[in-house]
Amino acid sequence: MDYRRGNAGLPPRKKMRAGTQLKPLPDYFCRMLLYFFPLLAALIGWIFNSLLLRYLFRNALPARAPQLAALAGQYASEQLLAPGQLGATLRDPQQLAGLKPLIEAHLDAFLHGKLKEKMPAIAMFIGEKTIDTIKKSLMEEIDLLLPALLEKYAGDLAGRLDISSLLAAKVRALPEGRIEALLHRHLGREKRLFGLYGALCGLVTGIVLALLACCCR
Secondary structure, eight states, X not given: OOTTSSSTTOOOOOOOOTTOOOOOXXXXXXXXXXXXXXXXXXXXHHHHHHHXXXXXXXXXXXXXXXXXXXXXXXXXXXXXXOXXXXXXXXXXXXXXXXXXXXXXXXXXXXXXIIHHHHOHHHHTTOOHHHHHHXXXXXXXXXXXXXXXXXXXXXXXXXXXXXXXXXXXXXXHTSOTTHHHHHHHHXXXXXXXXXXXXXXXXXXHHHHHHHHHHHHTO
């Protein structure tokens, strides 16, 4: 028995001759790669993106929702509801013009109806012309008073109203799973597109790799 061999009883291994090359991949195997590998890569890409969205919708975004709501409220407080910005919006002549019909209607109802009930002695001595004069004078005073009144109200409101804390508290009070349901409802189209993008990227990657494997055989 020859003990010089590494494994007793086994035939000696054939040495590969110098310059010997590996056999190229058969054609049917290349065709299988071209058809099967891109589809498999597309499926993997779609599954990966779907799992990523599932994690985001179920865990990441709901957990961060109160912080996001607080940031949104802080931005609204600083940019949209700042005392100067809110006061300027309320002092806008177009905004004030929208209030005048309501004020005039209320003054008409008071001068022609409730004045007789509240002060019948005075109502007996004034006529329609006097009522129109009183109404005109009151409207002029209201035009002067209303902008300053609204600006002061806006400043007081902005100082008392903490939108950041209010939004964060509202989001924390939502039932479990509510945020995920809202995300699925309002981002359903984006969710499907994200899954399709993953499948498309996987398909393109699979085609490129399959072509490279067949070209380099």
